[in-house]
Amino acid sequence: MRVKVLSRNPDDYLRETKLDLQRVPRNYDPALHPFEVPREYTRALNATKLERVFAKPFLSSLDGHRDGVNCMAKHPKSLSTVLSGACDGEVKIWNLTKRQCIRTIQAHEGFVRGMCARFCGTSFFTVGDDKTVKQWKMESPEYGEEEEPIHTILGKTVYTGIDHHWKEAVFATCGHQVDIWDEQRTSPMCSLTWGFDSISSVKFNPIETYLLGSCASDRNIVLYDMRKSTPLKKVILNMRTNTLCWNPMEAFVFTAANEDYNLYTFDMRYLESPVTVHMDHVSAVLDVDYSPTGKEFVSASFDKSVRIFPVDKGHSREVYHTKRMQHVITVKWTSDNKYILCGSDEMNIRLWKANASEKLGVLAPREKAAMNYNQKLKEKFQYHPQIRRIAQHRHLPKSIFCQIKEQRIMREARRRKELNRRKHSKPGSMPFVSERKKHIVAVVK
Amino acid sequence: MAAAAAAAANGGRSRTLHRRQRAGPGPAASASHGGGRGDTGSVSGRKDPFPGPAPLPRPRVKRFLRGTKEKAPRAKSQRLRWHLKLSGQREEAAAARAARLDLLLPEEPGFLEADPGEDTCTVTQGDIAEAVDIASAAKHFDLRLEQFGPYRLDYTRNGRHLLLGGRRGHVAAMDWQTKALMCEINVMETVTDVAWLHTETLLAVAQRRWLHVYDNQGLELNCLKSFPRRFTVLMIFFSLFLQNDKGFLQYLDISVGKEVAALCTRGGRLAVMAQNPANAIIHLGHSNGTVTLWSPTVSEPLVRMLCHRGALRALAVDPTGTYMASAGLDRKLRLFDLRTYRVLQELVLPQGAGHLAFSQRGLLAAACGDLVQVYKGVGKEVPPQPYLCHRPPRPPHGLRFCPFEDVLGAGHGHGFTSILVPGAGEANFDALENNPYRSRRQRQEWEVKALLEKVPAELITLDPTQLGHVDTASLQQKREERIQRLGFDPQAKAKFKPRRRAKGNNLLHRKRKVAHEEQRVAAAAPPTCASPVQHPHFCCTVADCLQ
Numbered sequence: 001m002r003v004k005v006l007s008r009n010p011d012d013y014l015r016e017t018k019l020d021l022q023r024v025p026r027n028y029d030p031a032l033h034p035f036e037v038p039r040e041y042t043r044a045l046n047a048t049k050l051e052r053v054f055a056k057p058f059l060s061s062l063d064g065h066r067d068g069v070n071c072m073a074k075h076p077k078s079l080s081t082v083l084s085g086a087c088d089g090e091v092k093i094w095n096l097t098k099r100q101c102i103r104t105i106q107a108h109e110g111f112v113r114g115m116c117a118r119f120c121g122t123s124f125f126t127v128g129d130d131k132t133v134k135q136w137k138m139e140s141p142e143y144g145e146e147e148e149p150i151h152t153i154l155g156k157t158v159y160t161g162i163d164h165h166w167k168e169a170v171f172a173t174c175g176h177q178v179d180i181w182d183e184q185r186t187s188p189m190c191s192l193t194w195g196f197d198s199i200s201s202v203k204f205n206p207i208e209t210y211l212l213g214s215c216a217s218d219r220n221i222v223l224y225d226m227r228k229s230t231p232l233k234k235v236i237l238n239m240r241t242n243t244l245c246w247n248p249m250e251a252f253v254f255t256a257a258n259e260d261y262n263l264y265t266f267d268m269r270y271l272e273s274p275v276t277v278h279m280d281h282v283s284a285v286l287d288v289d290y291s292p293t294g295k296e297f298v299s300a301s302f303d304k305s306v307r308i309f310p311v312d313k314g315h316s317r318e319v320y321h322t323k324r325m326q327h328v329i330t331v332k333w334t335s336d337n338k339y340i341l342c343g344s345d346e347m348n349i350r351l352w353k354a355n356a357s358e359k360l361g362v363l364a365p366r367e368k369a370a371m372n373y374n375q376k377l378k379e380k381f382q383y384h385p386q387i388r389r390i391a392q393h394r395h396l397p398k399s400i401f402c403q404i405k406e407q408r409i410m411r412e413a414r415r416r417k418e419l420n421r422r423k424h425s426k427p428g429s430m431p432f433v434s435e436r437k438k439h440i441v442a443v444v445k
Numbered sequence: 446m447a448a449a450a451a452a453a454a455n456g457g458r459s460r461t462l463h464r465r466q467r468a469g470p471g472p473a474a475s476a477s478h479g480g481g482r483g484d485t486g487s488v489s490g491r492k493d494p495f496p497g498p499a500p501l502p503r504p505r506v507k508r509f510l511r512g513t514k515e516k517a518p519r520a521k522s523q524r525l526r527w528h529l530k531l532s533g534q535r536e537e538a539a540a541a542r543a544a545r546l547d548l549l550l551p552e553e554p555g556f557l558e559a560d561p562g563e564d565t566c567t568v569t570q571g572d573i574a575e576a577v578d579i580a581s582a583a584k585h586f587d588l589r590l591e592q593f594g595p596y597r598l599d600y601t602r603n604g605r606h607l608l609l610g611g612r613r614g615h616v617a618a619m620d621w622q623t624k625a626l627m628c629e630i631n632v633m634e635t636v637t638d639v640a641w642l643h644t645e646t647l648l649a650v651a652q653r654r655w656l657h658v659y660d661n662q663g664l665e666l667n668c669l670k671s672f673p674r675r676f677t678v679l680m681i682f683f684s685l686f687l688q689n690d691k692g693f694l695q696y697l698d699i700s701v702g703k704e705v706a707a708l709c710t711r712g713g714r715l716a717v718m719a720q721n722p723a724n725a726i727i728h729l730g731h732s733n734g735t736v737t738l739w740s741p742t743v744s745e746p747l748v749r750m751l752c753h754r755g756a757l758r759a760l761a762v763d764p765t766g767t768y769m770a771s772a773g774l775d776r777k778l779r780l781f782d783l784r785t786y787r788v789l790q791e792l793v794l795p796q797g798a799g800h801l802a803f804s805q806r807g808l809l810a811a812a813c814g815d816l817v818q819v820y821k822g823v824g825k826e827v828p829p830q831p832y833l834c835h836r837p838p839r840p841p842h843g844l845r846f847c848p849f850e851d852v853l854g855a856g857h858g859h860g861f862t863s864i865l866v867p868g869a870g871e872a873n874f875d876a877l878e879n880n881p882y883r884s885r886r887q888r889q890e891w892e893v894k895a896l897l898e899k900v901p902a903e904l905i906t907l908d909p910t911q912l913g914h915v916d917t918a919s920l921q922q923k924r925e926e927r928i929q930r931l932g933f934d935p936q937a938k939a940k941f942k943p944r945r946r947a948k949g950n951n952l953l954h955r956k957r958k959v960a961h962e963e964q965r966v967a968a969a970a971p972p973t974c975a976s977p978v979q980h981p982h983f984c985c986t987v988a989d990c991l992q
Binding site for chain 2: 001002003004005006007008010012013014022023024025026027028029030031032033034035036037038039041042043046384415419422423432
């Protein structure tokens, strides 16, 4: 007879001293883990609810401007510095850790139309309503010195936007046409123009650094190659684009913020139809900025809200609004992927968290592991109706809420009309046009 | 994984055998893991004779796969297809990793092998106790409690604590391994059943009139004004199922203190109840030989099975929820497959079994008269073989296997006996689920986490993984709504239009044309010279057709 009875040595299962960690032997056999799916579901439900409980994204408001904030620029080397230009010609430089203004410059008479920082971080450029382009030092002036630009360029027409090349000492301004300047010269290297209307913004591509995109008032987006002297191609939309932003991770992708309440993500190789149409705003979209990961972007709109969209989805994942925040003119996503800055026309710049329920600061390893686990659970069960209902619920101000309802009714009415027309006309005479192609008028090479 | 795929050919060999015989048909190019240096060889210049990770037997990997491969139609979007493929790969990798970690489990399960010619049934407890170590031998003991009537018993879920309840009111709670007594009281009333609640701090006693909840120090905490004959505690759901003389089945949530459901079973007096640990469904045995399956959300039984020709005496469900053992007045012990609800095996017992219990590793204990018999091999082709026998001092009134130990507890008229059954308990526990060696702090943390993840009663269904499946009914409904809204079906295939053929078989076309001609001809005035042109045409077409 051979016999063995299960006998455990307690020394193998208990800790030796009080200062040790407890031993936790594991056995992953599914028979020992009953009700895996319902328990995980309950944990996911709890995680979703807690995420909503801890969703407090507003951090602070930077006060100091005496007129609406018109444009912002990020410091390329310092995470805690941000520059802003106001409608009275003032430029302020802020320290985000102390939430204070460290420098004020009366840069222009009239609006500061655009500003950009040089890629090395030692100086920045501003353009204003007084038809000048000025270059300033990033450092504060010494005691006794006055605020003087390093360089001033007088132009003949009003410049409405400026952007600096990501690698070379070249910058581009836009107004009546797109001018590409060398920093040392006082007249543009070349001027690119296509059409007869004014251009509202210009942006350099961060990856393919010789590419530029611009938005014009005659509803088109024009793409340029700096190495050639003529524009590349353009796409004409239904309504005017306010700004565009290039994806910092995907070389050929850019997102355009349009007046028809939508944003369009284009692949510049295939401009016939946008990759995605992002619809959630209820008024004109004024500004857009990408997250440094290239997976999401933030948009500022004339309806007093800021929305965060994933690049591949058509609807926003988050909306930020406050009673005190009026029309949001400009928005930036900080380079550490954590914060969003938005400047509105009631003279305040607000600092928000990019992930509303994120815990800031140093996290203990167990905390981090628990958060990762909760995140994964939420992703796994995100399509279950109860969980989705909780996760996508956001409080909206009454104006936006009513606008959304109204626009939904209008869209439904249009759809019903189209349906009826299609039903009562010859089959095939009314082709189905996809939502993507509806908003494009033409592409011109 | 290359290793897993190759191991499919190897079949199920033992672990040690595997590592030696690996070299020949093993995977040729295990480039993924080829050791530190790969082809360049080690410092000594010799090549690794067993390159790559050790192969895993496919049955072992399969044990860790949750069987979630659904026969879904091919997804429309490429991104979704890619996503599903990636999920499948991750699942396989996780199952392979878990299978590999299986090797590191510290304990091996017990066993009893008789000498050739001998039967394990003839081995007595004394023999076993002599042959094993002192600690294990101490697990076989007898508590002589002759005064207070036949005893019912319960073990906590981690197998550490034992609760005894005598008919005449004696209730005792102890740590049976260290023999440390926690409390011992006499409730001064008839006790019909006892059970631990979710931890060893709370116990429930079904007394003469009501159900009382006590602390493990013997202090009465609560009194539930319902009269249960038998009750069972549902762990994950923090709830009690009670059945009483009037045929009502009550479901109480003890974490909140609310009654969730009271179902009228309409089956008469209920005395036989078992809980399916895999899906929390309650099995009730009735006096007409049927077993009904109940969930708190549905007021009708989910399943009604005819099990025996007479009344049911005992029911038990195995921990994986695959088999159900039932014993009836017709002296038969039947084993049912709970997937198909059909009889698998049948045993005729000289005396019917009054109590049944399944162990964690699938051994079945039956109390037949005054004998306790343990059967092995439930669910195999051959009917279960008797494995061990023991005759306690008096006929048993309660039978429970201790989780994670090779011990069977039997409560009888003269007290309690602890019987050694090698191979009954699961050798390796998972400390995050049930830990026999947990400290007070760990128990408190576990309790809080368990309360947070308490599953609501609405999720008790026959298939506990139902939440993880695609809800095809809703999907269909959504599709229909979308078609209605858009006016066309975006996923429908265009109607097949056959290509226009210049020559060949356009018989159908011609026949149709002919039929129309006929109609026109019949409708018009009698054809004298009405259609002279058509007439010959008509003839020739018909002639052609007839040919």
